[in-house]
Amino acid sequence: MNEDRSMLAQTNWDDLRAFMAVARAGGLAAAAKDVGSSAPTLGRKMLALERALDRELFIRRTHGYDLTDAGHQLLQDLESVSNEIGRLTARTDHDRLPLVKISAGSWTSHALARNWKEIVGSPPDVRLRFVSSETYLSLSRREISIAIRNRRPTETGLAARKLAGNEFAIYALQTAPDDWIIHTVETPSSLWARARAKSGFYHEVNSPRLAMDLALSGAGQLILPTFIGDHEKDLIRRSGPIDELAHDAWLVFHDDDRNLPEIRRVIDRIYNLRKR
Secondary structure, three states: OHHHHHHHHOOOHHHHHHHHHHHHHOOHHHHHHHHOOOHHHHHHHHHHHHHHHOOOOEEEEOOEEEEOHHHHHHHHHHHHHHHHHHHHOOOOOOOOOOEEEEEEOHHHHHHHHHOHHHHHOOOOOOEEEEEEOOOOOOOOOOOOOEEEEOOOOOOOOEEEEEEEEEOEEEEEOOOOOOOEEEEOOOOHHHHHHHHHHOOOOEEEEOOHHHHHHHHHOOOOEEEEEHHHHOOOOOOEEOOOOOHHHOEEEEEEEEHHHOOOHHHHHHHHHHHHHOOO
16 A cells, blocks of 8 residues: 555656546547547556556447456545645645646747737737747657747658748848848858858857847848838838748648647737737
8 A cells, every 4th residue: 555655655646636537438539528638648547557556447349448456445535635636736826727838930930929919819828938049949849839940840750730931031220331240040041141241341150139139239231031020110111021931831740639629719810919
């Protein structure tokens, strides 16, 4: 008995709550709606729980999941304490909103943050965590929930929707000199600008956003995506779209999560903001 308690103490309560949902529903599909997960993800969680507890909890049949004797015993044990655990772990109203983590490059993150009201809904039905990064974070390991990338994913288990493509141009204040402003993050646009600034004077910064702050102060010119530059009323375009920097944009998410209500809502809202 003490060994059983020790193993349970090392198990995540959310996994035990998911077990209770599957046990009561008699299957994955109905339980998935209750716990806010997809059926395949829930199935993997139950298998992992059985391995963690070193016992078979379910008899898996074509019509659903039946409990083994060990499963019945675990359900009985958990029901005796679930109300108390629920009381102790109750979250605030704000925390009850599902968290959706969105990763994108600096400029796309800036544009998404500018439109946060449209993404969270009215009244809000999700919480957002913006993760600005020029490198790809892992959807498979759930480092993030949704990513915006410049190419279609090739990894197994990922799905995508195509957004409007990105174009880039040169921007500056009307009175700014031709000196370049370049950030040290190695993106195609920064490398393109650096190649053209070799023979002249240029300013160097360590972040894309700081580069735009310098441009807005009149220090020089820089490359911006048109969905950013065209919305800065003080900046003017000094070039047409630069063909070699144009690229596609993809909304990427894990295939197991695409039908989760909160993921589906955020995907649709971002798509409507940046649809083709």
